[in-house]
Amino acid sequence: MPRPVSRPLRVTANVVGLVAFVVAAFPVYWMINSSFLDRNEIRNPVPTWVPFGGDLDNFRTVFETDQFVNAMKISLMVTLLTIVVALAFAFVAAVAVSRFRFRGRMSFIVTLLVIQMIPVEGLFISQYKMLETMDLLNTVVGLSLVYVSLVLPFTIWTLRGFVAGVPYELEEAAMMDGCSRTQAFFRITFPLLAPGLVATGVFGFIQAWNEFSLALIVMTREDHRTLPLWLSTFTDVNRGTDWGGIMAGSTLIAVPVIIFFLVVQGRMVSGLTAGGVKG
């Protein structure tokens, strides 16, 4: 039973909460709103707050810039390759860390945490040189390689939570019934992990989908840009001329991500806390 809250405190908290809501949500609403407005409405000094009478012209403009569709293909290829590889690698590593005791286990976990602290910009010069040597600049494989290392530590971390959240006693019981250890894991634990795997995969997908700085140095050729790169150059080209088109492009990139994010974030939080408390 929470204690009753004093009235002035509640009123203050509510006012602050509403103001914070407006500040947080307004840019997202404004992006979507502007993407439906035609040139004249956008250039009207008095802003149009609701896109009544809006149309889809801006979205048509975006799809007609040939680079958009191409960038979407590149982005999809890079993110899918990244996620498939990262999930596979992270999954076996998470099983090792949460189902076995072995020498160096703690060092591995600590290393993961330390890696999380390395700023991307602190390494991208030498990553660029490395990919150049390997002839992997401007390739899907090259960008995916650095992306795998980007999402791997966090992916192992969350999957470890999901695996640890499934009590080992369940596997032991199955082994009593005559399963081998491997069979027990795949029949009992693995099905319970499926939602966690999906959530972690989606989260990693979002990270790779949004990433900008590494894409900027690896994908220097125009026909190899990812969507964030495409959007930043599209903005340059259209500086102050076609805000409607820019907002439509932003909406196309952002809305799927927002929806995915809203779907998985609750599960991610439970994954991070699972296994910690239960032991």
Add this chain to the structure above:
Amino acid sequence: MTDMTTDFGRPPKPRRSALPYLLLVPAAVALAVALGYPLVRQVVLSFQDFGLAQQFGKPPEWVGTDNYRELITDPYLWRVTLRSLVFCFVNAAATMAIGVGLALLMRHMSRWVRLLLQTGLLLAWAMPVVASLTVWQWLFDTQYGVVNYVLTELGFDYEGHSWLLQPLSFFFVATVIVVWMSVPFVAFTVYAALTQVPEELMEAAEIDGAGGWGRLRNIVLPTIRPVLLVVALLQVIWDLRVFTQIYILQQAGGSTRDTNLLGTYIYRLGIGGGKFGMAAAVAVFMLVLTVVLTAPYVRSMLKQEGED
């Protein structure tokens, strides 16, 4: 990120087997290739003269600490470093203050306001960084931006005001964007930690006559201290390395030289200017700076582990 002091699951009894090591091989190899090797190579590179001539096949020369000496004697590096540090602390402090404040107030809001606020925060959190940058540029646009419109309507003289021309104003816009993006994570994490504060303790303190502030200081803050530390640590790391926001705003206007932070400076030296040896030296410097800044946090976190 959750409480780092949790134990890591309770694995079954140790069995002498090579299996766990085999399971770790793919991840370890991927990290060694994509991060470990570049880290070593970067340190090597920072002691070499590696410029445009080397790009075209001339073997790099060892120059010892020349790159570092040149950097340290260049006042521009110190200006960029100071700028980065100030930007980092202002942003991290603003993010923490707003995020923790919202989390504390969330407990006192009516249910519908709290849900509304959490929805808004989730939207801001979910926005891809480049998309949010284009939107904020549009909001701050000189001619048609809402910000100038609203300020002018309120009676200020902001018609046609250019926000990105002056460095200070440029960094103000960058700060608004960074804080807007970072607050949700802090607010949600701290709010989750607040649910762990024991209710009995709060009631007992109230019976003993502790006021709201007293309860906050003596019960709430000590309980969530580990979480606050981790979150603050992450903010400092993230805000020190801020790159995308600065780079994209620089494309939009503003003098590059006056608005470079460490991340963009490394990029412009190396990828932009072809001085890879120098850029590597700045990058090593930035990594060391990150370690120096985060060492006190990490130490106090380890101390907490020791106490628990």
